[in-house]
Amino acid sequence: MTSHATRVVVSYPADLSDWGRFQVEKPSFRAYLTKTLGEVREGDEREEFVGVGCCGDSLDVPLRIEAVEGGPEVTRDTEVEYSVREACGIEGGWRVQSAGGPTA
Template sequence: MSTEPRTDAATRVVVSYPADLSDWGRRQVDRSSFRAFLRRTRETAQEGDVWEEFVGVGCCGNTLDVPLRVERVEGGSTVDADTAFDFEVREACGIEGSWRVQSAGGPSTANEPPGSD
């Protein structure tokens, strides 16, 4: 087995998330375990790729899926165990999360007639 580095391996991938991602969501994305998850679940990365990623379940049981966009790839396109992931912020995209599940416009009350609560 060769000990030389793979020439097709990405050394660094810069991924952006929307500016309207909550502080909680940003903390989830910034965790080393999330970076490890990306290394395990992504085989390749190309500039412009968009990955809808589940980042956790908030305190209300509402899931948070975040559109991550690959901004830059250094080295090759293959993601491996040594690929570093860095994050930056891009324009807002109307992402919803956190307390929506408990709000009046949330999924449990959206189809109920007014005054049924």
């Protein structure tokens, strides 16, 4: 086992908006996670701020660590993958970004 995580799988809820998914899956957000997650274990949960919409609403996304390969320490060399888990009723207030509301 290495001292750092070689790969982590991070999940977000199925009802995260398209805009929210775009923000979370951007290379810059993955890089942010490799700098800020620190030590993780399977099942850890945390909310992460992903951006401010054009109306000033902010979106915090509940993320969960689904799997960790290697050691517990996330570093810049750790590969970050995503999975989608069950919906949790997340409301992002992104009606301006999407005509149908937060999940369209």
